[in-house]
Amino acid sequence: MIRAEGLAKHYGRVKALNGVDLEVPTGSVLAVLGPNGAGKTTTVRILATLLRPDAGNATIAGIDVLARPDEIRKVIGLTGQYAAVDEYLTGRENLVMFARLYHLDQATARTRAAELLDRFALTDAADRQTRTYSGGMRRRLDLAASLVARPKVIFLDEPTTGLDPRSRNGMWDVIRELVRDGATLLLTTQYLEEADALADNIMIIDHGLVIAQGTADQLKGRLGGERIQIAVKDLAHLPELAEIAASVGSGVPEVDQESHSVTVEVRDGAASLVEFVRGLDAKGIEPSDVELRRPTLDEVFLALTGHRTQSVHDD
Ligand SMILES: Nc1ncnc2c1ncn2[C@@H]1O[C@H](COP(=O)(O)OP(=O)(O)OP(=O)(O)O)[C@@H](O)[C@H]1O
Ligand SMILES: [Mg+2]
Known part of the structure; x- marks a missing residue:
């Protein structure tokens, strides 16, 4: 049409x-x-x-x-x-x-x-x-x-x-x-x-x-599946959090110091989330925020173009 x-x-x-x-x-x-x-x-x-x-x-x-x-x-x-x-x-x-x-x-x-x-x-x-x-x-x-x-x-x-x-x-x-x-x-x-x-x-x-x-x-x-994003209160727990993320997730975890959080792509949304939380529990780490979500447009862009949507430099 x-x-x-x-x-x-x-x-x-x-x-x-x-x-x-x-x-x-x-x-x-x-x-x-x-x-x-x-x-x-x-x-x-x-x-x-x-x-x-x-x-x-x-x-x-x-x-x-x-x-x-x-x-x-x-x-x-x-x-x-x-x-x-x-x-x-x-x-x-x-x-x-x-x-x-x-x-x-x-x-x-x-x-x-x-x-x-x-x-x-x-x-x-x-x-x-x-x-x-x-x-x-x-x-x-x-x-x-x-x-x-x-x-x-x-x-x-x-x-x-x-x-x-x-x-x-x-x-x-x-x-x-x-x-x-x-x-x-x-x-x-x-x-x-x-x-x-x-x-x-x-x-x-x-x-x-x-x-x-x-x-x-x-x-x-093409863009990959859901993401789990978990934040912790204590910045000192971030390396351990990233370690758990790497074992649960299907991709390389992204660590954000500023928000004390780690984001990782997972294959099996809900089941991966349970596994993740169990992993935290086993190490006595308390999450301050837990999220299971689809990729954002920004992540899609990053995956496809290598730059974020609000790119500062034009390449
Ligand atoms: N009349 C105009 N004169 C000069 N530049 C323009 C004009 N209209 C659009 N542009 C430029 O062309 C590009 C595309 O603009 P367009 O409005 O199509 O974007 P958009 O995807 O609709 O964005 P938004 O989500 O902000 O609505 C932008 O860089 C914009 O600045
Ligand atoms: Mg427009």
């Missing part, structure tokens, strides 16, 4: 995109995962006809994005990284306004607005100015606004950045519903868990280049 080849965009010496290919099959979700400045918004803006690339081409539903932008706009919905709704209008007025922009008549616009408010659990707040909305409500309204014309292709640029866990889960439910209804989605995110939870395929980008792609399982296979 979405296909792009060799997308490039330079701003002076900054290569925002440096030859990105992507493909999103009909009815599937692609997550474009990357840190700040990776080129996520640039990709979305090009595909949504808001920005012309310096090189490359793209089609959506077989329509050429660069040659026929007006037709593209009829099949896509875009929810940008920053809210597009008018603060001084109510939620309902905003949706009616968007519907009118799509040339729906007043009656149809009002019906459509009511349907969307209901669907996004905004009916109670529908007649309040949106500047009184919480961050999560704004995001939902923004998404609702991009759906007034029932697009079959939806772009979501960082739909949950800055939301608390509850609002994030609410947004995930809404996104899953769109997919169930048959939409094709491209979403950008900085969260590995979000890509994992929502996407059929994940593309990791950095400095405008695709550095890895595949299904969540394929990537996890």
